Amino acid sequence: xxxxxxxxxxxxxxxxxxxxxxxxxxxxxxxxxxxxxxxxxxxxxxxxxxxxxxxxxxxxxxxxxxxxxxxxxxxxxxxxxxxx
Amino acid sequence: xxxxxxxxxxxxxxxxxxxxxxxxxxxxxxxxxxxxxxxxxxxxxxxxxxxxxxxxxxxxxxxxxxxxxxxxxxxxxxxxxxxxxxxxxxxxxxxxxxxxxxxxxxxxxxxxxxxxxxxxxxxxxxxxxxxxxxxxxxxxxxxxxxxxxxxxxxxxxxxxxxxxxxxxxxxxxxxxxxxxxxxxxxxxxxxxxxxxxxxxxxxxxxxxxxxxxxxxxxxxxxxxxxxxxxxxxxxxxxxxxxxxxxxxxxxxxxxxxxxxxxxxxxxxxxxxxxxxxxxxxxxxxxxxxxxxxxxxxxxxxxxxxxxxxxxxxxxxxxxxxxxxxxxxxxxxxxxxxxxxxxxxxxxxxxxxxxxxxxxxxxxxxxxxxxxxxxxxxxxxxxxxxxxxxxxxxxxxxx
Numbered sequence: 001x002x003x004x005x006x007x008x009x010x011x012x013x014x015x016x017x018x019x020x021x022x023x024x025x026x027x028x029x030x031x032x033x034x035x036x037x038x039x040x041x042x043x044x045x046x047x048x049x050x051x052x053x054x055x056x057x058x059x060x061x062x063x064x065x066x067x068x069x070x071x072x073x074x075x076x077x078x079x080x081x082x083x084x
Numbered sequence: 085x086x087x088x089x090x091x092x093x094x095x096x097x098x099x100x101x102x103x104x105x106x107x108x109x110x111x112x113x114x115x116x117x118x119x120x121x122x123x124x125x126x127x128x129x130x131x132x133x134x135x136x137x138x139x140x141x142x143x144x145x146x147x148x149x150x151x152x153x154x155x156x157x158x159x160x161x162x163x164x165x166x167x168x169x170x171x172x173x174x175x176x177x178x179x180x181x182x183x184x185x186x187x188x189x190x191x192x193x194x195x196x197x198x199x200x201x202x203x204x205x206x207x208x209x210x211x212x213x214x215x216x217x218x219x220x221x222x223x224x225x226x227x228x229x230x231x232x233x234x235x236x237x238x239x240x241x242x243x244x245x246x247x248x249x250x251x252x253x254x255x256x257x258x259x260x261x262x263x264x265x266x267x268x269x270x271x272x273x274x275x276x277x278x279x280x281x282x283x284x285x286x287x288x289x290x291x292x293x294x295x296x297x298x299x300x301x302x303x304x305x306x307x308x309x310x311x312x313x314x315x316x317x318x319x320x321x322x323x324x325x326x327x328x329x330x331x332x333x334x335x336x337x338x339x340x341x342x343x344x345x346x347x348x349x350x351x352x353x354x355x356x357x358x359x360x361x362x363x364x365x366x367x368x369x370x371x372x373x374x375x376x377x378x379x380x381x382x383x384x385x386x387x388x389x390x391x392x393x394x395x396x397x398x399x400x401x402x403x404x405x406x407x408x409x410x411x412x413x414x415x416x417x418x419x420x421x422x423x424x425x426x427x428x429x430x431x432x433x434x435x436x437x438x439x440x441x442x443x444x445x446x447x448x449x450x451x452x453x454x455x456x457x458x459x460x461x462x463x464x465x466x467x468x469x470x471x472x473x474x475x476x477x478x479x480x481x482x
């Protein structure tokens with residue numbers, strides 16, 4: 001994946017988090033991680049997981065739930081496993 | 085308690101998977117006051133309710149609709165948690181196979197004051213003292229600072245850590261008469277108990293500002309709130325009364341409304357909390373071996389209410405936040421959670437603004453032991469005759 005595609009995917013994930021966590025766009029930075037915002041708590045995390053499943057066909061299981069805890073981790077995982 | 089006169093069978097709108105039948109069954113207690121007991125068929129395709137009184141068709145439909153709400157909320161999109169077993173001594177041989185509850189009652193070793201509320205006699209008390217001694221040894225290993233916490237907890241504390249959303253069904257509220265001479269005088273003249281309880285209307289009481297505390301460690305986190313953590317880490321220990329209302333699920337000493345919990349609590353970095361949680365588990369493994377307890381340590385989730393159950397339980401499971409010590413109850417081929425090893429990530433650090441020296445939210449965890457359950461599980465495995473108890477315990481209790 002080239003730099004433009006990577007940036008595009010990061011933008012998509014940031015948009016997904018804005019929607020799932022119901023937060024203003026300026027709070028979603030490219031390096032954001034679980035726990036950085038009050039909205040990205042355990043319930044928010046599961047909202048993010050379900051949105052990833054719906055949008056990218058990611059299989060959500062214990063391993064992915066525990067691993068996908070930052071935007072960079074999500075981007076890397078979708079690059080390997082997702083279906084955008 | 086009214087005699088059951090009617091049953092109601094409900095076919096769930098979604099088949100209940102095996103890993104959720106117990107959870108759905110326990111939640112039935114909170115569906116409607118008319119439900120006296122509930123049984124979910126092992127197939128997950130039928131829920132049989134025993135009602136306190138006969139229900140007409142419209143009332144049956146009302147109850148069935150509420151049952152379906154619970155089923156849908158718990159089952160739709162549910163993911164089976166991956167159970168991780170850390171220790172398995174479940175089939176350690178034990179000499180007793182009988183429910184100790186009837187004999188404890190007959191001997192006057194326990195007496196029931198109300199549903200879920202028991203007084204304990206000398207045998208159970210000495211047994212609990214013994215377990216307390218072992219738990220205090222664990223606390224001493226960590227040089228845990230001793231604390232004493234109140235039985236009451238402010239409502240605003242529980243609100244701040246989202247307890248009302250997560251566990252509304254198990255809350256126990258505390259109030260008092262309004263500071264009003266007429267209200268107090270009216271109460272003094274007319275208060276009496278009938279089969280429904282105290283016959284005083286709610287407007288005699290003050291708005292609820294406090295509850296009976298459901299946990300021990302929360303009090304420490306609130307004592308540390310809104311300031312940097314003193315030093316890099318804290319280890320504390322306390323024993324307190326805890327209160328979790330469990331309706332018709334309240335059974336013998338297995339499930340009490342008012343119970344006692346000893347906790348060793350860790351606050352600090354993620355590594356500090358997780359390392360100490362693991363150290364505590366390994367040290368307790370030696371204790372359980374010494375007392376011959378048949379048990380297993382496995383991953384578990386908290387009994388969240390229906391609104392949060394599905395997401396929170398999957399989250400807890402995925403991050404391995406909770407491991408329960410489940411002691412065998414030989415008389416019913418089942419297990420009972422007598423303690424747990426818990427990691428809360430930085431949940432309390434974030435919500436209560438407890439910060440580490442680097443400014444990040446503190447992580448917390450605790451190991452918790454239910455004292456009455458510990459005693460009950462031991463008695464279920466070894467009986468009431470100390471002559472057949474493991475030598476280490478006979479010696480200690482002599």
